[in-house]
Amino acid sequence: MSNSSKAVVSFIVGAAVGVAVGYFLNSDKKDELVEKLKDQKNRLKEKWNKRKDQLQDELENEFA
Incomplete structure (x- = not known):
């Protein structure tokens, strides 16, 4: 995949995420x-x- 194709895909994904976040922030279900x-x-x-x-206890037991 070329750099320009990656840039276009990244832009589209970013725009979709932005739209989804905007929708939820403006919806009644935000809270x-x-x-x-x-x-x-x-x-x-x-x-x-x-x-x-648990890990701290295991380490303390290991070195005690």
Whole structure:
């Protein structure tokens, strides 16, 4: 694929993402979407912290 073809594809994908984001930000479901994203962020943060704590415990046990 040539550089100009990649640029055109990138532009089209970027424009589509921009349109989708604009649609959601201007829709009535914006607040619902934001809440879902916040919930997902919190779940991922909890998973990450749990896994981090497990790894810390394993390392402490390994070097104790």
